[in-house]
Amino acid sequence: MWDQHYNPLGNAALSTIAAAVPVVTLLVLIASGKVKAHLAAIIALFVANIITIGIFTMPANMSIRASLLGVVIGFFPIGWIVLNVIFLYRITVETGRFELLQRAIGGVTTDRRLQLLLIAFAFGAFFEGASGFGTPVAITGAVLIGLGFSPLAASGLSLIANTAPVAYGALGTPIQGLASVTGLDPYVLGAMVGRQLPFFSLIVPFWLIWAFAGFRGMITIWPAILVTGVSFAVPQFVISNFINPWIVDIGASLISMGCLILFLRVWQPGELWTSAALRGRDQSAATMAPAKPLDTAKLSQAQLWSALLPWIIVCVVMLIWGTGAFKNWANSIFVWKYQVPELHNMINKVPPVAAKPTPEAALFDFTYLSFTGTGMLIAAVISGFLMGFSPLKMVGEYGRTIRLCAISLITISAMLAIGTLTRLSGVDATLGLAFAATGVLYPFFGTLLGWLGVALTGSDTASNVLFGNLQRITAEQLGLSPVLMAAANSSGGVMGKMIDAQSIVVASTATNWYGHEGSILRYVFLHSIVLACLVGVLVTLQAYVHPFTMMVLK
Numbered sequence: 001m002w003d004q005h006y007n008p009l010g011n012a013a014l015s016t017i018a019a020a021v022p023v024v025t026l027l028v029l030i031a032s033g034k035v036k037a038h039l040a041a042i043i044a045l046f047v048a049n050i051i052t053i054g055i056f057t058m059p060a061n062m063s064i065r066a067s068l069l070g071v072v073i074g075f076f077p078i079g080w081i082v083l084n085v086i087f088l089y090r091i092t093v094e095t096g097r098f099e100l101l102q103r104a105i106g107g108v109t110t111d112r113r114l115q116l117l118l119i120a121f122a123f124g125a126f127f128e129g130a131s132g133f134g135t136p137v138a139i140t141g142a143v144l145i146g147l148g149f150s151p152l153a154a155s156g157l158s159l160i161a162n163t164a165p166v167a168y169g170a171l172g173t174p175i176q177g178l179a180s181v182t183g184l185d186p187y188v189l190g191a192m193v194g195r196q197l198p199f200f201s202l203i204v205p206f207w208l209i210w211a212f213a214g215f216r217g218m219i220t221i222w223p224a225i226l227v228t229g230v231s232f233a234v235p236q237f238v239i240s241n242f243i244n245p246w247i248v249d250i251g252a253s254l255i256s257m258g259c260l261i262l263f264l265r266v267w268q269p270g271e272l273w274t275s276a277a278l279r280g281r282d283q284s285a286a287t288m289a290p291a292k293p294l295d296t297a298k299l300s301q302a303q304l305w306s307a308l309l310p311w312i313i314v315c316v317v318m319l320i321w322g323t324g325a326f327k328n329w330a331n332s333i334f335v336w337k338y339q340v341p342e343l344h345n346m347i348n349k350v351p352p353v354a355a356k357p358t359p360e361a362a363l364f365d366f367t368y369l370s371f372t373g374t375g376m377l378i379a380a381v382i383s384g385f386l387m388g389f390s391p392l393k394m395v396g397e398y399g400r401t402i403r404l405c406a407i408s409l410i411t412i413s414a415m416l417a418i419g420t421l422t423r424l425s426g427v428d429a430t431l432g433l434a435f436a437a438t439g440v441l442y443p444f445f446g447t448l449l450g451w452l453g454v455a456l457t458g459s460d461t462a463s464n465v466l467f468g469n470l471q472r473i474t475a476e477q478l479g480l481s482p483v484l485m486a487a488a489n490s491s492g493g494v495m496g497k498m499i500d501a502q503s504i505v506v507a508s509t510a511t512n513w514y515g516h517e518g519s520i521l522r523y524v525f526l527h528s529i530v531l532a533c534l535v536g537v538l539v540t541l542q543a544y545v546h547p548f549t550m551m552v553l554k
Contacts, residue, residue, distance in 0.1 A: 001347070001348055001359075002058065002059060002062065002347050004348065004350055004425065004426030005057055005426060006353065006426055006429055006433055008057060009055065015055075015430055016431060016433075016434040018051055018056075019056075019428070019431050020431060022045075022427070023044075023422075023455070025044045026040055026041065026415070026418065026501055027499075027521065029044065030501060030518050030521050031521050031525075033516075033518035033519065036407075037411045037505055037508070037518075038407050038408075038410045041410075041501065044414075045417050045421070048067075048422060048427070049064070049067060049421065051427065052421060052427060056425050056426060056427060058425045061342055062342065062343055062347065063425065065341075065342060065362070066362065066420055066421045066424040066425065067417045069364060069417075070413075070420030071413045071414070071417045072364055072413075073364065074413030074414070074415065074502075075412070075413050076368075076373075077133060077371045078416060078458070078502060079405075080371055080374070081134050081135055081371075081372050082138050082373075082405060082408065082412070082510070084373045084377040085138040085139055085142065085376055085510070086138070086142065086401050086404065086405055086510065087377070087380050087401040088314065089139075089142040089146070089510075090400070090401055091380060091383060091384045091387065091389060092383070092387075094389075095384075095387040095388065097306060097309070100299065100303055100304075100307030101146075101307040102148075103297075103299055103303075103307070104308065105118070105119070105147065108261060110272060111221070111272045111273050112149070112212070112273050112276055113213055113224075113269075113273050114264065114269070115147060116208060117205055117208070117224060117225065117260060119140055119143050120144065120158050120160075120208065121205055121208060121228060121232075122228065123139075123140060124137070124140040124158065124161050124165070125164070125232065125252065126249065127139050127140075127318065128170075129165060129168060129249025129252075129253060129322075130170075130250060130321075131322055132166070132169030133169070133170060133459065134502065134503060135318075135376070136158075136162050137155075137158045137159060137510065138506050138507075138509070139510075140158040140161065140162070141154050141510030142511070145510070145511040149276045149277075150276055150278065150285040151512070151513035152278060152284035152285075152516075153212060153276065153277060154511045155507035155510070156507075156523045157208060157212055158510075159498035159499075159503060159507055160204070160207065160211060160498055160527055161204065162497060162498070162503075163200065163494045163495055163497060163498060163531065164201040164232070164494065165248075165252070165494075166454075167460055167490045167494050168193070168245060169249065169461075170322060170461075171246045171250075171322040171323065171324075172244075173461050174461040174493075175189055175190045175245040175464075175490065177462075177468070178464035178465075178468045178489065178490055180465070181469045182469055182472045182482070182486050184472070184482065184483055184486055186245060187244065187245065188483055189486060190240050190244070190245025191240055192483050193240065193487045194239075194245075194248070195237070195241070196487060196535065196538060196539065196542070198233035200531070201232045201236055201252075202229040202230065203229075203531075203534075205225045205229040206218060206222075206229070211527065212278060212279065214280070217279060220269055220270065223267060224264065224267065227259055227260055228256055228259070228260050231259035232253065232255070235251050235252040235255045239252065250319070284513065284516070284519070287513075306387075309386060309387070310379075310383035313379045313382055313383050313386075314379045316379075317376070317378060317382075318372070318375060321370065321372055321374075326370065327370045330370040331369075334370070335365065335366065336368070337363060337365055337366070338363065338364040338366065339362070340364065344363060345359040345360070345361060345362070346359070347359065349429070352436075352470070353429045353433070354469060362424065405509055408505050408508070408509040411501075411505045412505050415458065415501045415505070423457070423466060428453070428456050429470070431452060431456075432452075432466070435449040435452070436470060436474040441540075442475075442478055442480065442485075443484075443485065443488065443536070444533075444537065444539065444540045446471055446474065446485050447488040447489070447535050447536035448492060448533070448536055449470075449489060449492070450467065450471075450488060450490060450491065451492045451493055451532040451535075453489065453493055453496070454493040454497050454500055455500050457500070458501070458502035460490055460494060460497065463490075464493070468486055468489055471486045471489045472485065480543055484542060484543060488535070491535050491539070492532055492536065492539070495528050495532035498524045498528045499521060499524055499525055501517075504520050504521055504524075507520055508520060
């Protein structure tokens with residue numbers, strides 16, 4: 001057995017600096033734009049092994065095995081989702097269904113700002129609720145680039161839009177993960193998150209359009225933005241507080257999409273916004289092929305259903321794949337559990353991160369049928385057959401998709417290797433303890449801890465599992481509500497989703513903008529920081545000022 005060490009240098013500040021080196025290396029290399037993302041990830045993984053072995057005293061064989069486990073986890077399930085989303089997208093393009101989808105969306109509105117609200121925010125929230133784990137960014141990024149948005153607009157704005165729904169993603173998986181490590185009631189945790197995120201469900205649509213079109217471009221369509229935000233935020237609050245935390249995103253996104261579409265039947269902006277590039281400097285616009293004039297002829301009912309068919313199939317399959325009943329059935333039959341030798345239950349998480357020495361599992365659950373990516377592949381195959389693709393042609397297209405995504409899959413696997421290694425070595429817990437030492441400012445910095453956790457791991461669920469118990473323990477020591485701070489970990493984490501390296505690679509892959517991950521990171525970074533700080537301010541007010549928070553604790 002090996003016990004994690006959270007202060008290996010005997011000085012909290014120096015140990016924290018050492019723990020930050022791997023992630024700082026990764027982000028700096030990507031942001032520089034001079035190192036390709038896959039090379040940056042491999043270099044950062046090498047640095048992480050040096051830090052964990054040389055400073056945190058993790059045995060070398062454990063460090064290497066943890067890295068290899070992360071590589072496999074990077075492909076299953078994350079890379080598997082990306083590969084099959086891009087496969088579906090390419091099939092719809094090849095069969096002409098995507099052009100029909102463009103015309104269908106154009107029939108609702110040709111205004112680019114309103115298309116963002118409909119696709120990036122509301123439609124993306126549905127896929128976050130149904131499957132999560134990178135699916136919404138992959139789908140909305142591909143759809144936006146197909147609609148003619150610039151690569152930076154399609155990727156960056158998809159990342160910004162995919163924030164408010166994240167805490168309830170994949171049918172409430174982050175809330176369930178938080179409950180499992182804290183011992184707190186998931187319904188109470190979900191309700192508390194539902195008293196935090198609705199404020200940002202109102203803000204993010206305005207923020208999204210401001211980032212795209214500037215203040216004047218935003219203010220001229222404020223009625224539509226308000227309808228979108230309110231029709232998402234109110235159901236998000238009501239469902240999370242009075243029903244359950246599992247169907248929050250599904251319900252809120254469907255209501256929001258319906259309200260926006262109905263509203264646009266009676267209201268349209270006085271001036272259409274047709275530019276597909278970001279307002280101001282958007283170098284990615286120069287890389288775009290000249291836009292083809294879109295056929296404005298009204299679609300027949302048959303054409304409309306033909307355009308929507310692949311996405312309806314995806315929605316149905318994702319809803320089935322996201323249910324606990326299906327997962328329990330599939331995972332009881334179609335599963336291979338691999339316990340990594342000399343790593344599984346051979347590492348102890350120790351106080352103050354855990355209440356008592358707790359072995360860390362190092363398992364690879366190859367639940368191959370219940371993987372979200374498998375559901376996406378099945379949806380793509382069904383769609384392909386219904387759209388007239390022959391099996392041979394489908395295999396050929398899948399091979400081309402693999403070649404297209406190969407570098408991105410390597411990148412995602414290397415990044416997940418870093419996340420797995422830092423978790424098992426205790427490196428990320430060292431960073432968490434630094435936030436926990438902020439005393440009276442802890443509600444603010446504890447929220448940023450959730451942001452850091454998602455930025456490190458790429459997952460709100462993983463961040464909640466990693467830091468949830470630390471949040472509870474620290475809150476109890478400081479006399480704060482453990483429910484409030486556990487929920488703050490999840491709410492703050494959603495703003496880290498747009499800068500985690502895995503999501504950025506998913507976005508660059510979906511928009512076919514390889515090698516520009518640094519540009520995407522530089523674009524979204526400030527948005528992420530500012531929004532995370534705003535969540536921190538709200539949680540601080542809830543902790544010390546507003547009694548409204550305590551109602552849910554009774």
